[in-house]
Amino acid sequence: MGLNNTQKVVLAIVVFIILLIGWGLFPLFFKWVMTGIGSTKVNIEDFGTMGDIYGSLNTLFTSATLIIVMYSAYLQRQANEDARTAMADQLREARNATTNQLNQARDALEQQLAQAREATERQIENAKELSKIELSQMQDATKQQLDLAQATHDAQMRESKHAIFSNMFNILLNQKNQAQERLSLRLGTTNLQSLFVHLSNKFEELVSDENEWKNFKISTESHQIIMAERCADEIEKFTGKTGVYDELVSYFYNYCSLITLIKKDEYKEFDTKFYFRILSNLMTQAEQETLLWICSTADYIKDAIEVSKLLDAHFFDGIIHFMFRNFKKSICNHSDILRDWDKYLKEQNPA
Numbered sequence: 001m002g003l004n005n006t007q008k009v010v011l012a013i014v015v016f017i018i019l020l021i022g023w024g025l026f027p028l029f030f031k032w033v034m035t036g037i038g039s040t041k042v043n044i045e046d047f048g049t050m051g052d053i054y055g056s057l058n059t060l061f062t063s064a065t066l067i068i069v070m071y072s073a074y075l076q077r078q079a080n081e082d083a084r085t086a087m088a089d090q091l092r093e094a095r096n097a098t099t100n101q102l103n104q105a106r107d108a109l110e111q112q113l114a115q116a117r118e119a120t121e122r123q124i125e126n127a128k129e130l131s132k133i134e135l136s137q138m139q140d141a142t143k144q145q146l147d148l149a150q151a152t153h154d155a156q157m158r159e160s161k162h163a164i165f166s167n168m169f170n171i172l173l174n175q176k177n178q179a180q181e182r183l184s185l186r187l188g189t190t191n192l193q194s195l196f197v198h199l200s201n202k203f204e205e206l207v208s209d210e211n212e213w214k215n216f217k218i219s220t221e222s223h224q225i226i227m228a229e230r231c232a233d234e235i236e237k238f239t240g241k242t243g244v245y246d247e248l249v250s251y252f253y254n255y256c257s258l259i260t261l262i263k264k265d266e267y268k269e270f271d272t273k274f275y276f277r278i279l280s281n282l283m284t285q286a287e288q289e290t291l292l293w294i295c296s297t298a299d300y301i302k303d304a305i306e307v308s309k310l311l312d313a314h315f316f317d318g319i320i321h322f323m324f325r326n327f328k329k330s331i332c333n334h335s336d337i338l339r340d341w342d343k344y345l346k347e348q349n350p351a
Contacts, residue, residue, distance in 0.1 A: 006079060012068065012071060012072040012075045013072060015068060016068045016069060016072050019068055161266065161267070165261070165267050168261055169258065169261060169262070169275065172254065172257050172258045172261060173258065175254055175257070176251075176254035176255065176257075176258065179250065179251045179254050180192065180251060182247075183244075183247055183248065183251050186241070186244060186247055187239055187241070187244065188239075188241070190238065190239045190240075193284065193286065193287075195235065195238060195239065195290075196284065196286035196287045196289075196290045197286040198234070198238050199231070199234060199235070199238075199286070199289070199290045199293060200285070200286040200287075200289035200290055200293075202234050203289055203290070203292070203293045203319065204289070204316045204318055204319060206230070207318040207319055207321075207322040208316075208318040209318065213227070213322070214318065214321070214322070215325075216296075216322070216325075216326075217325065217326060218296040218297075218302075218326045219326070224296065224297055227293065227296050227297050228245075228297035228298075231245060231293055231294070231297060232245035235248065248290075248294065249294055249297075249298055249301070252291055252294050252298075252301055253300075253301065255279065255291070255301070255304070255305065255310070256300065256301055256304035256305070258275075258279060259276075259279075259304045259305070259307075259308045259310070260304060262275045262276065262308075263307070263308075273309075276308060276309060276310055276333075279308075279310055280310055280311070280312050280333070283310075285313035285314070285315075288310075288311050288312075288313045288315075289313070289315065289316075289319060291305065291311070292311065292319065292322075292323070295327075296326065302327075305331055306327055306328045306330060306331045307328065307330045307331070308330070308331070309330055309331070309332065309333035310331070310333070311331055311332050311333065311334070312332070312333040312334050313334065314334060314336070314337075315334075315337065320337055320340065321344075323337075323341075324340075324341060324344045329341050329345075
């Protein structure tokens, strides 16, 4: 195994030191040797040729020492060059290592930046999705609140509208009752219900098969006039008073006002059938038949009553057939009569 440069330098220095010590001690050694073999000389110069020999040896040692010093300097220079080379190699390796580390650090940083960018993008996407969800939830909540507010408002408006309708209905109903009271006062001792019974009986008689009214058409003006005059005559005979017919017509006008109120478009959402039933229940069969007679003489009342389904009594057959011939089906609300009405229409208009 060979010596490296450092070991060579150390070896050269050690040899140099040994030679230097030997060179310094050689005169004493020489003197000791010469004295030991019997010389009486004390000083080196006294040895003559031996002194020259010593000088030559001294010169030789000096030259050897110089050569060793030069060789040591050479070795030192070589060691320095090797050190510089090693240092340059180390610097190059360090530079390469630093470059690699920088490249690795740059790659790691780029990777971290890419990961951070991806994470940021995911966070942004998640934030967007969360914002969309929150916005959707907020919109749903707002819509629900608006729907609730609208429903509450609609309910309040409906209640307010219903209150207005009920108030107006009661006002008109009171007016109708007041008109009935005034008519009763006008009749004096004659009871209003008894007048209705008399007129209904007479009407049943006049429209029966044995009477000429069975084929009357109220759309014919002459027939309408005949029916109006006969009604006025019957009232005057029964009550002994004149002008009661006109007051009776005015009384039935109150039903027209009530029907017009119930059938208004703005009140269609309410249970109109319920209010029509109220009006129907306020009328006896005799009053309904009297109303039917009055309808035949007053077109305004006929137009209102004809679409109200107000008449629900079980009428006499003659009156039923009179209704078939002169009124719309929507005037009646009795199931049996409506069924017979359908049969009548089929007979009149066979397929």
